[in-house]
Amino acid sequence: MYLGSIWDECKYKVQKYSIQDIKKLLLSRVREILVDNNRQRETPIGKEELRCVKRSDLVEILAENLPPETIRFGCQIVAVKLDPLSSDPVLQLYDGTFIKAKVVIGSDGANSVVAEFLGLKATKLFSYCAIRGFTNHPTGHGLNNEFIRTNREGILQGRIPVDDKLVCWFIGRQWTPEDSRISKDPKLVKESAVQSIKAFPSEMVELVKNSDIDSVSLVRLRYRTPWDVLLGSFRKGRVTVAGDAMHVMGPFLGQGGSAGLEDAIVLARCLVKEISSVVGVEGCQQRRKLMPETSVLEAALDRYIRERKMRIVRLSTQTYLTGLLLRTSVPLIRFSLLILLFVLFGNSLGHTRYDCGRL
Ligand SMILES: Cc1cc2nc3c(=O)[nH]c(=O)nc-3n(C[C@H](O)[C@H](O)[C@H](O)COP(=O)(O)OP(=O)(O)OC[C@H]3O[C@@H](n4cnc5c(N)ncnc54)[C@H](O)[C@@H]3O)c2cc1C
The missing domain is CATH 3.50.50.60 (FAD/NAD(P)-binding domain)
Structure with a gap:
């Protein structure tokens, strides 16, 4: 998530991370891999700050800073x-x-x-849906500090480390009528996610297979x-x-x-x-x-x-x-x-x- 200047407003309120931890979460580059064209594009992160923040952490921080009984x-x-x-x-x-x-x-x-x-x-509805989840590696994931987005045969898969142990991943693929039913059951969502990227490198498939079942979701994308x-x-x-x-x-x-x-x-x-x-x-x-x-x-x-x-x-x-x-x-x-x-x-x-x- 790009937070830009907004991050300044709230980063010092994140009690559970020290400033050192926050610096560690900074990502150094975005890598886009187009498998079909056998091409890669890298965008180094310059002055921008790029880090992945869990939405629930952000919501908690904002809620905790409101006067009691506001919500x-x-x-x-x-x-x-x-x-x-x-x-x-x-x-x-x-x-x-x-x-x-x-x-x-x-x-x-x-x-x-x-x-x-x-x-x-x-x-409006996109013909695309997004499947998302988090995978926790208790002993550390060992990945580089980069946001990787891989595109293969119309399927997009991305992964971003949140910290040393937690990795956020997502898959973008065509929405099918069956997805209405699948989206209601996290087990089916996970199975569908694995199925969608079975032709991707095995480390990506493993990442999805090992994800926390409570964290997975499937939504059809909308836009104005x-x-x-x-x-x-x-x-x-x-x-x-x-x-x-x-x-x-x-x-x-x-x-x-x-x-x-x-x-x-x-x-x-x-x-x-x-x-x-x-x-x-x-x-x-x-x-x-x-x-x-x-x-x-x-x-x-x-x-x-x-x-x-x-x-x-x-x-x-x-x-x-x-x-x-x-x-x-x-x-x-x-x-x-x-x-x-x-x-x-x-x-x-x-x-x-x-x-x-x-x-
Ligand atoms: C796959 C995906 C990836 C994304 N990645 C990023 C990212 O990396 N960075 C980023 O900045 N953004 C990202 N976004 C966008 C981001 O999630 C949304 O922009 C953000 O959540 C919008 O917040 P919101 O509070 O406006 O709406 P929502 O998060 O939709 O919250 C709306 C709230 O209103 C409540 N509500 C709805 N209807 C009613 C009603 N009738 N009465 C009372 N309450 C109601 C809901 O229960 C909910 O709590 C992503 C979105 C998707 C789908």
């Missing part, structure tokens, strides 16, 4: 409405209860109910098209979206989660800026009359969307083109896509240097 579990939203009198957003929950909110930030993922309320177009991101209207009243709900993209750049963290930082900053521009000046009572709280919040959400729009349009476009590149082995199409990517984005890791600013 309320078991609240599945089934619909969002606006109160006809006050225009306050009202969330309807699965258990039949309602929550009246001042502001709603929907970070409910790729099938977002909040995005639907905003009138955003439905996300770059043009839907560009044209989408991301605010209605005091309701907006963040993370995958706003900009779900294929995992080809490993940027979706990082972009969601950027959203959170920018949104928090925009809220503080707009609110303090009213509360923090003398004569605030008078300004409050001129500008009600609801308008301040709406202005903050507009500022957030303005700041995020082009960043996520660029990321979605680069991800979309990279996905096309990974899925084709036709030399002319590959060449055209490489040219387009170079013209539009230059350095393939340039997106990791984006600075969303500080909180």
Whole structure:
């Protein structure tokens, strides 16, 4: 996962790793192997920091740093409405209860109910799915500190060391109707993963065979098209979206989660800026009359969307083109896509240097 500047915000909060451990987790290069064309491409990691972070570790760190009782579990939203009198957003929950909110930030993922309320177009399905898992080597895996991605006959397999013992792996392959059933049973997912890469080098097959059964999962990939991101209207009243709900993209750049963290930082900053521009000046009572709280919040959400729009349009476009590149082995199409990517984005890791600013 590329974390870029976001990592600075949270790396010192990772209590279970020392700074030495964190340095050890840094990867030194990305290696792409195209077996069919008998070619290899290496991208050394320069100034960028590349490391693999377990999503659950990240979620725990973020949750632990919230004030107590901020999170309320078991609240599945089934619909969002606006109160006809006050225009306050009202969330309807699965258990039949309602929550009246001042502001709603929907970070409910790729099938977002909040995005639907905003009138955003439905996300699209790739014909591809991803199988992922972790393999623990109690005595150490002995692998080089590199991210390897191997492409063979339309199947993509990758592996990234998380630390000295844990390795994260993934497989990208065509989705089949049978996968709906397979995805519900980790044992079947693992069997299907092994079957998909049986023609790959035996060390890769062993890696998957030895993975922790609780860690394996199979998901069909979704994306919001770059043009839907560009044209989408991301605010209605005091309701907006963040993370995958706003900009779900294929995992080809490993940027979706990082972009969601950027959203959170920018949104928090925009809220503080707009609110303090009213509360923090003398004569605030008078300004409050001129500008009600609801308008301040709406202005903050507009500022957030303005700041995020082009960043996520660029990321979605680069991800979309990279996905096309990974899925084709036709030399002319590959060449055209490489040219387009170079013209539009230059350095393939340039997106990791984006600075969303500080909180
Ligand atoms: C194969 C794969 C590999 C990836 N690799 C990387 C990577 O290397 N680096 C990276 O940065 N990103 C990566 N991503 C993307 C990353 O996983 C996502 O961008 C990130 O998880 C999005 O976070 P989110 O919180 O917006 O959405 P989610 O992680 O989908 O979380 C949404 C949450 O909302 C809850 N929810 C959903 N609907 C409702 C509802 N109606 N009511 C209440 N709650 C609801 C869900 O239960 C869930 O907890 C990858 C994705 C895939 C599929």
